[in-house]
Amino acid sequence: MAASLTESRASNKQIIFKNYVTGYPKQEDMILTSSSISLQIPDGSTSLILKNLFLSCDPYMRGKMSEPIIKSYTDAFTPGEVIYGFGVAKVVASGHADFKAGDLVWGITGWEEYSLIPEPKGLLKIKYTDIPLSYYTGILGMPGLTAYVGFHEICSPKKGETVYVSAASGAVGQLVGQFAKLMGCYVVGSAGSKEKVDLLKNKFGFDDAFNYKEEPDLTAALKRCFPNGIDIYFENVGGKMLDAVLLNMRNHGRIAVCGLISQYNLTQREGNHNLFCIVTKRIKMQGFIEPDHKHLYPQFLELAIRYIREGKLVYVEDIAEGIEKAPAALIGLYEGRNVGKQVVLVAKE
Template identity: 65%
Template sequence: MVRVGDEVSNKQVIFRDYVIGSPKESDMYLTTGTIKLKVPENSNAVLVKNLYLSCDPVMHFFMRKTTGLSKSGYIFYTPGSVTSSRYGVSKVLDSGHPEFKAGDLVWGITGWEEYTLITKTETLIKIQHTDIPLSYYTGILGMAGMTAYAGFYEVGAPKKGEYVYVSAASGAVGQLIGQFAKLEGCYVVGSAGSKEKVDLLKNRLGFDEAFNYKEEHDLNAALKRYFPESIDVYFEHVGGKMLEAVLLNMRHHGRIAMCGMISQYNLDEPEGIKNLIQVLYKWIHIKGYTHRNYYHLYPKFLDLVLPYIREKKLVYVEDIVEGLESGPAALVGLFSGRNFGKQVVVVARE
């Protein structure tokens, strides 16, 4: 049992250098440093013990040498520094911040390490409901949940009876969007990259239909088969060829809620979308969005999903790996679709 003021060893996942192409395990390495478990005098930082860390496709974005995006407030990784998580669940050990005290559980941006001194506390949210598995705050009750909620209710906003398509549908966000769609009376089809994922979508998550995109040599034909009446709302997590096929199958006045393009992140040269003119022909509405623009809705979101989770009307599939040392492989696995549901790394269970 550690105590405030102790100097302890701190296992860390270090980001080695900027990534070109797909991230590899060797882009990160493990090291062990030390940390004093105390917030410096006159600081409003928070010192936490990390419990659960989220693996998210967006982390690849922060690993690239990218300039010109500073206006958006993104924090890119620095080579030689600890990898940061978007997001993690942590326990406060010491706090100089009036809103957090020792013993509090929080979720927000933290480090891929055992203990983190969090100086940028803006993203920290105190966890109020602990009857729910704590790991859920890396997913359904965290960034993925907020992304799905904002995407479904604020951006795509499908109405009862509308035809909804979700790509990467068994992923952290997709599985929730599909379930929201069913709860709201939509017809929903999802695509994923393996038979097991397709079974998950149809049998556990309640999608009306699902297909394995890797087995479809003609995505346009596949979408025509699943959407003979075309698509009202598409939730875009993939990009590239999938987006082209979707554009051909959208309805007039269709909406595309865009929060990811995982097929494109690792390409040196992204695929060109050649039929964007469909947006013109069909008066399509495309909107890029991020959960970050909707945090003011977090309480409303909790009011909606907590009862659903407790009543088991909403299920959440996690792929949990144990130990910080499993982190790099788990993160890299996202880009080949190795994960089965939301990818979580357990650093410690309490």
């Protein structure tokens, strides 16, 4: 009996959220602990037990680390509990009719080696396994659908238009630029290092790119890249960058507001001074979130898979190995240390 009990349990490293964060998150805000977990589903339960393979580090997670003073579209983490986010996992045990042991899935899971998922309604089975599984944290997951929706649905692009993408080498930005090129647009991106700028121009096919950290005047930099103005801006940064973009937008331009990463860790957020341009230039500026557009995922997936197989979409990942590296990987995301989509490898199949 004791042997059977031992066989049905596994050790489980976990990342615990310590407490609400002010300013930039630090390593000590996320605590590595170890416990054990039963690998058996109780009779009558519809829950799943997952073995987590890849975890996703995403900018939106910073908002979940702040005290929930203002209601957001996503709940804050709970101090003392396991951090959670998007990931790729393998089903170890299932009490749910739609899943069986051995299924590969992606969706929200815990920052731990094994997760008990009481209600798996948000998990999606992985249909295509000839593509790297880690891609379901990025190009084939939430960031991919975000890029697709923000560019195609919010920006209503037309062939020949000018497109600017900030944070362009990140999980979302690198895809927006490639979608724009496939549409026949002129595309410029910005990033925070020479390595990232080289990626934009030489791997992702952007027409031009610049290192915003080396530009003393962002308005002038954008004027240099877009002498006739910007039709579409895919906003990932906010702050001074948005102010500079507004001055360079063309009449009837469109701005898809995906994120404002420059503001997430500030205790006093920057104001914007050029919002009058929205009126004078008749600019459409719209915020959006991926959960509102889940119904588009099947058509996006088929398009993305085809483009990947045809070599029309490429993707760069920055993979940290081991769940103990997850806190540093997430912190590095806000400091711009990652090159490409930040992923944590927890285990191999």
